[in-house]
Amino acid sequence: MRNEIRRLREERGLSQAALGGKLGVSRQTVNSLETGRYDPSLPLAFTVARYFDLTIEEIFHDDR
């Protein structure tokens, strides 16, 4: 699933590890999220949205 996580992270000058720490996940998970290889669970999607102060739909884009 396409998403804006990388752009949002870079706008805030955060490393993947730093963002992972904020979200409670590993650096590898942040990388997998950004590359679209891993889709987050609903709780994690809400955590990401809350962190960036955006809605889930503004961050994650369903390509179907």
Add this chain to the structure above:
Amino acid sequence: MTTAETNAPTAGTRWTGAARLLVATVAAAGLALLVSLGVVLHQYGPGRMWLGYLGGVALAVAAFVVAGWRVRRSPDRATPLERALVHAGDERDDDVLTRSLAVVGIVAMPATAVATVIMAAGAPAVAVSGVLVWGLLMLLGVAFAVINRRR
């Protein structure tokens, strides 16, 4: 501190007394069971199989201890496999481990059936069982690596 930050892996996480006691009890019971199986092998097993078995147990325990130490000391530098070994992974680590175990589970049924047929045909049971166990363990390792890379 947000909920996510409190859940984030941190170095030197403190365990409660009850958690420590539970982990120590389970670990001791598991170790006692494994050593007991070694004693049974020593009494009834062929050749020096018990030595190889205890060596394998020691290796597995050492791997678990090292993984647990690395995860507690530097959770950000621990690998997904280490986090999975000590059940300290995030949701993606759990997903990778679950899918890897599912692959092993799917293969285990027909593999056991084939092993049974081979043993019924006269092949030595200990050798066939050993190949089956090691084969499934290797499959778990390969499946974990592949799925971790693809997820």
